Amino acid sequence: MVIFFFPFPPFRLFFSYFKDLVGREVTVELKNDLAIRGTLHSVDQYLNIKLENTRVVDQDKHPHMLSVRNCFIRGSVVRYVQLPPDGVDIELLHDATRREARGG
Amino acid sequence: MSWAGPDDIFLSTSLATYLDKKLLVLLRDGRKLLGLLRSFDQFANVVLEGACERVIVGELYCDIPLGLYVIRGENVVLIGELDLEKEELPSHMTHVSAAEIKRAQKAEREATDLKGSMRKRMEFLDFD
Numbered sequence: 039m040v041i042f043f044f045p046f047p048p049f050r051l052f053f054s055y056f057k058d059l060v061g062r063e064v065t066v067e068l069k070n071d072l073a074i075r076g077t078l079h080s081v082d083q084y085l086n087i088k089l090e091n092t093r094v095v096d097q098d099k100h101p102h103m104l105s106v107r108n109c110f111i112r113g114s115v116v117r118y119v120q121l122p123p124d125g126v127d128i129e130l131l132h133d134a135t136r137r138e139a140r141g142g
Numbered sequence: 143m144s145w146a147g148p149d150d151i152f153l154s155t156s157l158a159t160y161l162d163k164k165l166l167v168l169l170r171d172g173r174k175l176l177g178l179l180r181s182f183d184q185f186a187n188v189v190l191e192g193a194c195e196r197v198i199v200g201e202l203y204c205d206i207p208l209g210l211y212v213i214r215g216e217n218v219v220l221i222g223e224l225d226l227e228k229e230e231l232p233s234h235m236t237h238v239s240a241a242e243i244k245r246a247q248k249a250e251r252e253a254t255d256l257k258g259s260m261r262k263r264m265e266f267l268d269f270d
Contacts, residue, residue, distance in 0.1 A: 068220060070172070076177060082155040086186070092222075094184045101203075102174045102196055106166055106222035112186050115170070115219045 051138050065120040075130040085113035157182040168219040174228035197243045201235050204243035
């Protein structure tokens with residue numbers, strides 16, 4: 039039995055990058071303006087994100103999120119992923135981007 | 143969602159860990175649905191059993207029962223696991239009937255429409 043999927047998205051750069059960030063504290067800002075802080079548990083090829091130990095940034099505006107501690111966020115609704123300043127090795131990312139752009 | 147093998151279920155973004163749990167699903171149109179996750183797929187299509195919509199207007203809220211729901215993944219914003227030991231809502235919020243929440247929603251909608259139309263009138267005057 040053969041199962042067909044979407045072809046994996048061609049840009050694996052950010053997927054690899056986020057995989058290295060698993061376990062770090064991040065803040066995910068969604069397109070609906072909801073911002074959630076939590077520990078990055080996992081990420082997949084679509085950049086869907088699973089966060090643990092979540093706290094909503096503006097809790098009063100989102101009372102329904104009070105008891106949510108873990109969540110799955112669909113990649114398509116993410117606006118930003120805010121990282122700790124030391125979470126980025128800019129040179130490494132820069133080199134990887136150049137390599138990827140060259141077709142490597 | 144990646145098609146995870148049985149070993150990576152705990153490391154991947156698979157929704158399998160949420161099966162049979164009570165979840166909060168946020169939709170793109172702003173609706174909040176609660177229910178038990180019974181099924182999912184790689185597009186984040188989701189089957190919720192015993193679903194209800196939690197409508198919140200200011201300090202008032204109401205749960206409107208919906209039954210068995212199949213949600214198309216493109217509408218899903220977030221799927222949150224509710225911690226059963228924590229309060230789902232702040233204690234200062236009051237539960238009201240469906241009729242009352244609908245009235246509150248209408249009042250809120252009319253207030254925002256009024257604000258919108260007044261702003262349009264002010265913009266026309268073009269103050270610096």
